[in-house]
Amino acid sequence: MEKSKEWPLWEVFIRSKQGLNHKHVGSLRASDSTMAIKNARDVYTRRAEGISIWVVPSNNITASDPNKEDSLFEPSQSKVYRHPTFYDVPDGISHM
Amino acid sequence: MTEKQALYKYLLRMGDDSLILGQRLSELCGHGPILEEDIALTNISLDLIGQATLLLEYAGESAPEKKTNDELAYLRIEKEYVNALLVEQPNGHFGDTIMRQFLFDAYRKPLLEQLLDSTDKRLAGIAEKALKETKYHLRHSSEWIIRLGDGTQESHQRIQNSLEALLRYAYELFFENEVDELLIAQGIIPAANSIFPIWEKTLHDVFEEATLLLPKNKWKFQGGREGRHSEHMGYLLAEMQYMQRTYPNMEW
């Protein structure tokens, strides 16, 4: 059989409930973004897992190079003051 | 005819439309053109079977002798099914399946919208649930009609042919008789002439974008609503009823 043009690949991100970030759940094939959203609904929210869907053409995603991850992530790891556990909170103070 | 008798007959029509179309679509599970679409069609089938379950349950309670939804779904003879001829038509190719779905969705959505105001609260409740599903079905089928109509030459020709073949079954969806008269008067169901223009407009808009032409011939086939079906119906029922007929009075 002659090979026909494949539908592009899309990455799917789902917000499972209000207040949470969209989270990557997987990918699928669709001919355009409208169809990609619809297919994402059918494929990834069959059990009402989401309230909002993002789709992104997979080839539009730029990923960091894991071989250089030392230089990419090392600086932030040394900035411990960004992490909340760096700080001592006096006893009796809650909800912080 | 009493109001209850009329309601029973009307619920059967709606229930049978859902049941038979759901049955048709369920034949395709595992055979869709691409995995994503297989899942989408199965979703629609599941929604329709769910709607049939509720509608036939209500019908069974309104029946002259009470029946369960399963008895109604599985144990009537062909002449007692009152679905429109459109929904029993075979799946054909994907274009046929989608065209059948579109013609039906475009009618079902405005019907359900108007049933929200029904004086029969239970029916209004079923309509509310079904409407959410049907809006989505209509979006799905319209988008596909447009894609296929304005896709390749081959897809355009195929979907145009599907339209020619199926449109003549669709007018029967607006069938009315004394059942409707009585229920319309009671504010239980809307009149067909309040749905028909909306259906026509949906067709017009979608076909225009899909570059499809409405057939000039407005000849219509009908009979399903009165229990006169096409030859396809007997086979569909033989398959669907196989277990209940082969092993009577058993629970599964």
Added chain:
Amino acid sequence: MMKVDIQDLEKKFQDRIDQDIKIEPNDWMPDAYRKTLIRQISQHAHSEVVGMLPEGNWITRAPNLRRKAVLLAKVQDEAGHGLYLYSAAETLGADREQTIDDLHSGKAKYSSIFNYPTLSWADMGAIGWLVDGAAIMNQVPLCRCSYGPYARAMIRVCKEESFHQRQGFEIMTKLASGTTEQKEMAQDALNRFWWPALMMFGPSDADSSHTEQSMRWKIKRHTNDELRQMFVDVTVPQAESIGLTVPDQDIKWNESKQGYDYGPIDWDEFWQVVGGNGPCNKERVETRKKAKENGKWVVEAAMAFTEKRNSKKSA
């Protein structure tokens, strides 16, 4: 790249695995690791998709509305699972269409259980109970597989599959407590699916060529025979509890190993079915091929439509 470098990379790679650090798509990995995963994940995906057919065979004949809806939802889940798995395989560079074409040409395999016919409604029970039961045994350890996308796909699959086995067992329970005809139907289904279900775990450890390496890479966590034993141990009492008998005269509780002994598996049959000579191999692959061929014009039309719209937009 120099040989020393590769050895160094391989060592680092194995170190990560030993520390239970997940491997992600862009990480360096040995070619053989990638190939093994592609083979395993795509086989798994094919099994989900071909696995829709034997059950799909009974959707239109399901005996009541509830059973019809449940079966439909279950088979649909399998399509979804196939998709998650194809997605996972694509992260390794395995193009989905190419992978599917390999299935259609007979180059790629899938679980041989799906080459057995479904002859009665009770088979829907037996498949849910035994086949999904065996699949879950296989899949739960895969949730901890070293390859991130595969492990994550399996977590989704396992979460969704919990109802599959239950609905199967429920069907069997109902039949086993029903009329004589129903009980016979249930026993017959168990008779036909028992041995093929045991074969689902693959050849015995002595004949399994990939096991050792796969375990070192933490793609696999248990051997085939270990999983098979676990399956027998949980399933035999389940059969007894509903009054059905496993079709194996050698089944006997072994106190010292705290498990059941079971009779010899017919490996000739297994290899024949894997090799294409099962009762339904041809039909299954033909059906999938036909679905793709019949859908070709649809796929092309959608693409053509998108291209037209895009060029209109940019014009």
